[in-house]
Amino acid sequence: MYSARDQRDNQEWLARIDAAADGLELGSEARSYASDMFLTQLPDEDRSKKAVAAASLYAGALIAGEERSQTAVAEAMDVSRLSIQQRWKDLLREAGFRPPSW
Secondary structure (H helix, E strand, C coil), X not given: CCCHHHHHHCHHHHHXXXXXXXXXXXXXXXXXXXXXXXXHCCCCCHHXXXXXXXXXXXXXXXXXXXXXXXXXXXXXXXXXXXXXXCCHHHHHHHCCCCXXXX
């Protein structure tokens, strides 16, 4: 769970997730999952937030059944595909989901 303060303090990152979701034509459910995962797994270091936000968006889209490629999400969030690949399964596990084995 996250606090209202975390949500307020990270409004810029939530806006970036939302803007990327617009570009990827993702629905409100994917955006909600992505925002919740980002805020729940909020990294301490600012430099890690970009990668966690991107991985959260990728994972949120998967949960909502609106799969997008890691490459497409990486481009929309301006990160490397590897940044997403290294984090998305852990984000799903921490959120209580079992990641696919592929």
